Amino acid sequence: MMIKNTADCFSPSKIAGLTLKNRIIRAGCFEGMCQNGQVTDKLIEHHRQVAEGGVAMTTVAYCSVSEDGRAFEHELWMRKEILPDLIRLTASVHAEGASASIQLGHCGFFTNKKVIGKQPMGASAKWCTFCMSYSREMTVHDIEEKTDDFIRAAELAKEAGFNAVELHAGHGYLLSQFLSPWTNKRKDKFGGSLENRLRFPMMVIEGVKKAVGSDFPVLVKMNQLDGMSGGISITEALKIAKEFEKAGADALIPSAGFTSKVPFLMLRGNLPVKEMSENQPSLLNRIGLKLFGRFMVPEHPYEPLFLFEGAKRIKEAVNIPVIYIGGADSLAGIQKLMDTGFEFVQVGRATIQDPDFVKKLQSGELTESPCDHCNRCVAAMDAGGVYCVSNEVGFM
Numbered sequence: 001m002m003i004k005n006t007a008d009c010f011s012p013s014k015i016a017g018l019t020l021k022n023r024i025i026r027a028g029c030f031e032g033m034c035q036n037g038q039v040t041d042k043l044i045e046h047h048r049q050v051a052e053g054g055v056a057m058t059t060v061a062y063c064s065v066s067e068d069g070r071a072f073e074h075e076l077w078m079r080k081e082i083l084p085d086l087i088r089l090t091a092s093v094h095a096e097g098a099s100a101s102i103q104l105g106h107c108g109f110f111t112n113k114k115v116i117g118k119q120p121m122g123a124s125a126k127w128c129t130f131c132m133s134y135s136r137e138m139t140v141h142d143i144e145e146k147t148d149d150f151i152r153a154a155e156l157a158k159e160a161g162f163n164a165v166e167l168h169a170g171h172g173y174l175l176s177q178f179l180s181p182w183t184n185k186r187k188d189k190f191g192g193s194l195e196n197r198l199r200f201p202m203m204v205i206e207g208v209k210k211a212v213g214s215d216f217p218v219l220v221k222m223n224q225l226d227g228m229s230g231g232i233s234i235t236e237a238l239k240i241a242k243e244f245e246k247a248g249a250d251a252l253i254p255s256a257g258f259t260s261k262v263p264f265l266m267l268r269g270n271l272p273v274k275e276m277s278e279n280q281p282s283l284l285n286r287i288g289l290k291l292f293g294r295f296m297v298p299e300h301p302y303e304p305l306f307l308f309e310g311a312k313r314i315k316e317a318v319n320i321p322v323i324y325i326g327g328a329d330s331l332a333g334i335q336k337l338m339d340t341g342f343e344f345v346q347v348g349r350a351t352i353q354d355p356d357f358v359k360k361l362q363s364g365e366l367t368e369s370p371c372d373h374c375n376r377c378v379a380a381m382d383a384g385g386v387y388c389v390s391n392e393v394g395f396m
């Protein structure tokens with residue numbers, strides 16, 4: 001008989017050794033506030049505000065594990081020199097009574113040659129229209145080196161006072177590029193069968209878990225669906241989820257989409273082509289996006305809890321907590337997730353639209369987010385920092 005988990009979304013719960021004060025976590029939403037790869041006061045204030053707004057934990061979004069994993073100049077990469085600033089960030093989040101996590105990843109084949117100063121590398125050699133460059137296939141030495149970079153980055157995050165790390169194995173980032181047959185054409189032990197495609201992500205999860213210890217949560221964001229033919233489907237995603245659990249993941253976040261191919265599958269809603277093209281650093285990209293954006297980037301209509309069915313199947317396949325993500329923007333929706341047995345939810349745009357979203361749900365001032373999914377916040381993140389362009393209730 002199924003036992004229904006009817007937890008209150010404002011009640012505390014645990015992931016590994018970490019107690020979170022409620023079930024709502026700010027999803028990793030790239031802030032665009034790390035100009036020249038530095039932690040800025042704006043980034044710290046952004047997360048302080050999110051923490052003050054009532055989430056149990058905020059997530060500092062995409063942080064590369066090494067300097068060569070960046071697609072933009074204003075992306076962070078983990079290194080000893082930024083620890084004092086990261087310590088300021090985690091301290092200001094903690095002072096607001098929330099925990100802090102950081103998303104660690106690598107862009108792989110869609111890193112930007114101009115930003116990293118060398119040829120991008122990925123699971124296999126591949127042309128990237130998004131960054132107009134051709135990547136090379138990673139050697140076994142590269143794979144071992146990036147595994148060590150993930151481990152070192154997680155250790156530094158722990159030293160900086162973060163309460164958890166989130167490894168990015170979804171959205172077409174490097175680990176996802178190894179998992180996906182769309183990007184992984186390798187003939188060695190890192191390509192071909194699912195077991196082989198899993199090898200590198202498993203080395204990373206196992207290595208990170210061993211390094212940070214059993215009490216320190218290692219969350220893994222993964223794809224329940226890549227979203228293009230030749231990509232990961234739910235059938236493989238169920239197997240991947242079970243393997244990630246075996247490797248030591250403490251919780252899974254089953255998202256969807258591939259940044260370089262179907263970026264809006266993870267978001268749904270309006271395609272802000274005009275705003276996105278205006279913010280492209282190169283003239284070629286600006287013109288290309290403006291002319292062909294609608295054809296290059298598929299549109300997906302928004303609906304609440306848009307990743308529910310796949311996430312539920314993943315939850316049923318594993319014994320670790322599954323953190324729901326995707327359109328959890330109302331009290332009724334979040335409560336439905338609790339009733340289905342999800343331990344936690346991650347919320348993105350609702351907290352960009354209004355950093356006090358959770359506080360307002362709890363007080364009864366709001367029952368759902370007024371975010372209209374115009375997605376212009378996605379364009380704003382590359383033009384000085386993310387904020388809600390629609391109504392400017394949120395940050396700035």
Ligand SMILES: Cc1cc2nc3c(=O)[nH]c(=O)nc-3n(C[C@H](O)[C@H](O)[C@H](O)COP(=O)(O)O)c2cc1C
Binds near residue numbers: 027062168347378381
């Ligand atoms: C402005 C913006 C930036 C984002 N940046 C990231 C990112 O850096 N890493 C990531 O995994 N997901 C990123 N996402 C996707 C979110 O984590 C989340 O999957 C998506 O917004 C769906 O959740 P929501 O419906 O609650 O907004 C971003 C989303 C937005 C709106």
